[in-house]
Amino acid sequence: MLFKENILIPQWKKEFNNLICGFTTPFFGNMALTRRSVSTKRTLKENRVFLSETLNIPSNTIFSPRQTHSDTVLYVNDNNVGRGAYSLDGAQDGDACITDKKNILLLVSWADCIPVLLFEEEKGICAAIHSGWRGAKENIAAKTIKKIIEIGGKESNIYAAVGPGIRDCCYKVGIDVIKYFENDNYSEFIRKNDGEYYLDLQSVVCRQIILSGVKKENIDNYGECNSCSTKIEFFSCRKDGKEKFEGQAAFIGIY
Numbered sequence: 001m002l003f004k005e006n007i008l009i010p011q012w013k014k015e016f017n018n019l020i021c022g023f024t025t026p027f028f029g030n031m032a033l034t035r036r037s038v039s040t041k042r043t044l045k046e047n048r049v050f051l052s053e054t055l056n057i058p059s060n061t062i063f064s065p066r067q068t069h070s071d072t073v074l075y076v077n078d079n080n081v082g083r084g085a086y087s088l089d090g091a092q093d094g095d096a097c098i099t100d101k102k103n104i105l106l107l108v109s110w111a112d113c114i115p116v117l118l119f120e121e122e123k124g125i126c127a128a129i130h131s132g133w134r135g136a137k138e139n140i141a142a143k144t145i146k147k148i149i150e151i152g153g154k155e156s157n158i159y160a161a162v163g164p165g166i167r168d169c170c171y172k173v174g175i176d177v178i179k180y181f182e183n184d185n186y187s188e189f190i191r192k193n194d195g196e197y198y199l200d201l202q203s204v205v206c207r208q209i210i211l212s213g214v215k216k217e218n219i220d221n222y223g224e225c226n227s228c229s230t231k232i233e234f235f236s237c238r239k240d241g242k243e244k245f246e247g248q249a250a251f252i253g254i255y
């Protein structure tokens with residue numbers, strides 16, 4: 001990925017001039033609707049406006065869901081654009097959003113979960129996904145790709161970006177979580193150490209995207225864990241604590 005103006009940008013973005021997409025860093029402050037903004041003096045609304053000014057787009061064209069660790073994929077058009085742009089008031093429940101319309105910035109927030117951006121180049125379909133272990137268990141990534149196909153897209157035309165998220169270095173989980181991933185598709189992403197289990201959730205979600213038919217060479221995977229990354233420091237629930245942590249944004253849209 002490229003790193004410009006404190007935003008991580010997928011390598012493949014340079015092929016598409018009117019596409020705006022990336023992953024924010026803590027420079028932009030808290031981007032999560034449900035979290036308190038503490039690292040900047042700005043409010044959530046001011047953080048979102050600051051991001052939209054940086055991207056040179058109107059802030060009221062942001063769509064941002066109330067994330068509930070579900071497998072709900074929301075379709076966005078002129079009827080619901082702007083919902084969740086500045087606050088939870090009016091935000092729709094869901095953990096992925098998709099659009100085939102222009103001038104809409106889909107935005108999901110993430111700390112230790114896995115953020116994914118999808119772009120179908122022929123029909124100009126964009127999608128943003130937030131996948132924690134519950135989302136991965138329900139395979140929200142595959143469900144979002146299925147929606148892209150339903151509205152006319154093709155798997156082979158999809159570009160994917162997997163942002164910084166939690167890996168087995170930092171993600172200790174119980175057997176209640178591991179049991180969903182102990183199968184042929186994901187067992188290589190489970191590490192056992194001293195009777196404890198660690199899950200590489202980033203690789204699980206990346207595998208789900210490949211199994212959904214997206215070409216490997218079309219996937220830009222950041223690869224580093226957000227919790228222990230040293231190159232760039234990210235907000236992390238595990239690192240910053242459950243009370244204090246804030247969220248970054250993964251965003252995508254055509255303008």
Ligand SMILES: [Zn+2]
Nearest residue numbers: 169170225228
């Ligand atoms: Zn780590």
